[in-house]
Amino acid sequence: xxxxxxxxxxxxxxxxxxxxxxxxxxxxxxxxxxxxxxxxxxxxxxxxxxxxxxxxxxxxxxxxxxxxxxxxxxxxxxxxxxxxxxxxxxxxxxxxxxxxxxxxxxxxxxxxxxxxxxxxxxxxxxxxxxxxxxxxxxxxxxxxxxxxxxxxxxxxxxxxxxxxxxxxxxxxxxxxxxxxxxxxxxxxxxxxxxxxxxxxxxxxxxxxxxxxxxxxxxxxxxxxxxxxxxxxxxxxxxxxxxxxxxxxxxxxxxxxxxxxxxxxxxxxxxxxxxxxxxxxxxxx
Amino acid sequence: xxxxxxxxxxxxxxxxxxxxxxxxxxxxxxxxxxxxxxxxxxxxxxxxxxxxxxxxxxxxxxxxxxxxxxxxxxxxxxxxxxxxxxxxxxxxxxxxxxxxxxxxxxxxxxxxxxxxxxxxxxxxxxxxxxxxxxxxxxxxxxxxxxxxxxxxxxxx
Numbered sequence: 001x002x003x004x005x006x007x008x009x010x011x012x013x014x015x016x017x018x019x020x021x022x023x024x025x026x027x028x029x030x031x032x033x034x035x036x037x038x039x040x041x042x043x044x045x046x047x048x049x050x051x052x053x054x055x056x057x058x059x060x061x062x063x064x065x066x067x068x069x070x071x072x073x074x075x076x077x078x079x080x081x082x083x084x085x086x087x088x089x090x091x092x093x094x095x096x097x098x099x100x101x102x103x104x105x106x107x108x109x110x111x112x113x114x115x116x117x118x119x120x121x122x123x124x125x126x127x128x129x130x131x132x133x134x135x136x137x138x139x140x141x142x143x144x145x146x147x148x149x150x151x152x153x154x155x156x157x158x159x160x161x162x163x164x165x166x167x168x169x170x171x172x173x174x175x176x177x178x179x180x181x182x183x184x185x186x187x188x189x190x191x192x193x194x195x196x197x198x199x200x201x202x203x204x205x206x207x208x209x210x211x212x213x214x215x216x217x218x219x220x221x222x223x224x225x226x227x228x229x230x231x232x233x234x235x236x237x238x239x240x241x242x243x244x245x246x247x248x249x250x251x252x253x254x255x256x257x258x259x260x261x262x263x264x265x266x267x268x269x270x271x272x273x274x275x276x277x278x279x280x281x282x283x284x
Numbered sequence: 285x286x287x288x289x290x291x292x293x294x295x296x297x298x299x300x301x302x303x304x305x306x307x308x309x310x311x312x313x314x315x316x317x318x319x320x321x322x323x324x325x326x327x328x329x330x331x332x333x334x335x336x337x338x339x340x341x342x343x344x345x346x347x348x349x350x351x352x353x354x355x356x357x358x359x360x361x362x363x364x365x366x367x368x369x370x371x372x373x374x375x376x377x378x379x380x381x382x383x384x385x386x387x388x389x390x391x392x393x394x395x396x397x398x399x400x401x402x403x404x405x406x407x408x409x410x411x412x413x414x415x416x417x418x419x420x421x422x423x424x425x426x427x428x429x430x431x432x433x434x435x436x437x438x439x440x
Binding site: 001002003004005006007009029032033036037039040041049051053077100101102103104106107188189190 | 285286306307341344347349352354
């Protein structure tokens with residue numbers, strides 16, 4: 001049973017923002033494929049639900065010369081089917097293909113996945129390596145934050161009670177970039193990640209000019225693997241360097257043991273997944 | 285708890301119902317509309333047995349609030365046959381013996397029906413991928429896959 005709850009539905013962003021500013025004890029529902037499970041398990045205590053799912057102005061994927069803009073209520077299935085995402089935000093596209101199942105992708109939104117702030121959220125590592133920025137809006141003001149500053153802990157973000165994540169901005173990359181995303185779970189589909197990893201590598205000839213690596217499910221928030229990145233920068237893109245760099249990941253992660261895997265297993269598999277993800281991205 | 289009035293279409297028929305906001309679409313289908321083909325099992329989005337079509341797309345009805353379907357169109361397994369005539373998918377499930385205990389069958393029939401509507405000629409891999417959100421614990425996936433492929437083949 002889901003506990004008793006008040007329900008408020010909005011189809012205009014402005015109305016929802018005004019309601020949130022006057023009702024700080026509200027929780028936003030933006031699809032609800034995670035939220036309903038949490039409510040039923042009484043993991044969260046909510047008095048008022050604010051349903052923003054029907055705010056059509058937050059559902060779009062567009063591009064200009066410099067960036068891709070994704071409305072927060074875009075569903076994961078829409079990301080999967082988007083030519084713009086496939087072309088310009090490859091790791092997010094790969095992640096959307098292996099995200100849960102049809103029945104969930106049809107409802108779950110990118111904004112919901114991010115604001116739910118699961119350490120295992122599959123959209124987070126791809127957006128971190130893609131350098132995404134999040135547009136947060138309240139009735140009073142608007143701010144744009146790098147996605148890496150957004151997560152605070154499991155289920156925790158920097159969002160104020162009156163704020164809504166309205167848009168994800170992803171810069172278009174120029175130059176010779178290679179992207180990838182991989183997840184490890186107990187089965188191929190329909191599974192929460194034990195470890196997930198996204199990489200973005202820029203090559204200058206055979207040399208790694210720039211690199212970003214992010215992992216999920218191995219710390220309280222999705223995290224950058226900065227030790228691995230430091231090791232790889234300005235080195236040749238060889239199998240040997242990738243193998244050595246992947247060992248550095250233990251300095252960046254802080255996994256726990258849970259029902260899906262032990263901390264020890266996550267540590268070992270983080271090395272393997274970083275190596276595999278880089279190898280596949282660079283075809284080594 | 286304040287009830288909300290919702291208007292929706294289910295299996296082609298318009299309904300107006302007052303629901304409490306903490307009730308799910310699954311509850312609406314089974315307990316208010318008394319359509320028991322849609323099964324209640326895990327109630328946490330894991331098993332897929334409560335799958336129905338919401339505005340033409342498969343969703344897990346345990347993960348949708350009843351109040352959210354205001355203005356929507358829902359199809360359950362009861363809405364597939366016409367005038368007592370089973371659909372090709374339903375006939376193929378019988379021919380292939382694509383069930384053991386039968387508890388997951390409505391969900392597989394719904395997903396199979398949806399898949400063939402959007403992709404009349406799916407590969408085996410596409411069928412497997414479409415079915416990956418529904419669990420069968422009698423390990424009967426093979427005849428289910430073959431039943432769906434058979435419908436596609438016969439239509440050609």
